[in-house]
Amino acid sequence: MTHATHLTDAERTAVALTSPNGLEVRADVVRTGTGPRVVFLHGLVGLNEHWEEVVARIRDKAECITLELPLLELRGDDCSLWSVVEMTQQFLDRHVDGPSVLVGNSFGGHVALRIAHRRPDLVRALVLAGSSGLIERTMVRGAPVRPSKEWLEEKIGELFYDKSVMNPGDVERAYKLLNERGGARAMVKLSKTARRDNMTDDLADIACPTLLIWGKQDVVTPPSAGQGFTELMPDARIVWLENCGHAPMLESPIPFAEAMRSFLDELETRER
Template sequence: MSTRPFLAFACAHMTDERLYAHQIEALSATHDCKVFVFREQSSMGAMAEHLLAHTPERFTLIGLSLGGYMAFEVIRQALHRLERLVLIDTTAVADHPARRDGRLRDIAAVQKGGIEALIPELPSRWLLPAHTSDAALVALMGSMAHSVGALGQYHQQTAMLGRPDSHKDLERVKVPTLLICGRQDPVTPVSDHEAMAACVPGSRLIVIEDCGHLSTLEQPTAVTQALCQWLDCSLSNS
C-alpha cells in the first residue's frame, strides 16, 4: 500500500482527465493522483459516494467547478476523510433561476441535436476572450465534451440543478484549504471565492491573472505552481 499523499481530482462539467494533465504531470512523482469524471451519476450525493468508494481513508480533494460542487457533498457526507481541500473556479452559491433555466435549455439542446449542438458555445461561455482563438484549447474542449457525451451531460446538469447553497457546510471545514480562481472567470467570479474563503478560517485565495473559468487549462503553469507550493506548505504544517 502506498504511503504517498493521495490527491483526488474532481472534473468540471463537460471535461475529462485532461482538465488536470499539467498538474498531474508535475505532482505524480510525489503524490498518488486519481482523476474522477462523473458521467454516470445524476446527483451530487451519488458523485460523492463514487469518489469516496475509490479513495483512501484520508486524501486531498481538488475540485474545479462541478468538481467543487461535488466537494461540498463530500464535506456533508465524510468531512473526516479530508486532509486538505482545494476549490478551483467554483461557487458555494446555489443556482439562481436564470442559471437553472440555462441548464434546462442546454439539456433540451443536447437532447435535440446531440452534444455537437452545445460544443461551439462552450469557449465563449467559459474562456477568457483572448483564449477563444486558441485553436488547440478549443479543440481540446470539444474533445472532452465528446468524451463526456450526451448522457453524461444530462446526468451532470441534473446533479447541478439539485445542489444546495453550501456556505454553511464550508464553515465546518477545519483542514488546510486553498481557493484558486481566474481573475476574469465569467461563471464563478472572484467575489464568490472571497465569500467561500471567508467561511474557512486560515484558507488561502489565489487569483490567476488573464484567466477565465478553466484555469487549469488556460494558465496551467500558474495553477500548477500555486498548487505545488501550497501542498508542500500545508503538508509540512499539518
C-alpha cells in the same frame, strides 16, 4: 491548442463503483507520482486528461490520482450531486489509503466540499478551482435537447478567457455525449442539483486547510464566489489568476501547479 499528454508511464485502471440505486458504475482512474495522496475531481464535462498539465508538474512530490466518473451517463435518482458525492466517497474508502488532498474544479469542487463536510476523516485538505456551492451562473439554461456543435462551441468557449485554449476534441466529445439519449438531460439535472445545494451555512464547519485557485475572468463562478469561500471557511486562502476563466488547470496550468506545490509544502510544515 490540444492538451499535451505527459503521463505515458501512469497506471490506468477502471474501477467498479455502486450507485445509490445499486447499479454498477465504471470509473476511470489514473495514478502517478509518489508522496502524499492528491485526488483530482473533474467538472460536468471534465476528463482525467484535463488535469495532466498540473499533475505532470507536481507528481515528484505527490501521488496524483485522477478520478473520471461518467457523469452524463447517470440516470434517474443516480443523476444528482448527492449520488456523485456518495460514489466518490466510496472510491476514497475502497481505493485510496487514508485521508487525501481533494482537488476539484467546478462541480468536482462542490463534490469535494460535500465530502469534507460529511466525511472529514477522508480529507486532509482541499484545493478548489471555480467550485460551485455558493454562486454559480448556469451554463445550461435554455440548453436544447440535442445541442448543435455551434451551441456547444459557444458554451464551452465561455469557460475560457483565452478561447484558443479550447480543445476542439472536447467540443466533439461533448457533442457526442449530449446527443446520446438522455445526455443533455443528465447535464441539466446535475447542474440543477448542484445549484439547489447552497453551502453558505455549512462552510464554517469545514475546518481543513483550503486553497482556492480562481480565475479573475471566471464568468461561471465569478470572483465574488471565490471571495465568499475565502471569507466563510475558517482556514482558506485564495490565489487569483489573471487572464484566466473557469478552468484554470487548462488555461493556467503552470501557476496552478506552483500554487499547489507551495500549498503541499505548507501542509507538510504544519503537520510536523
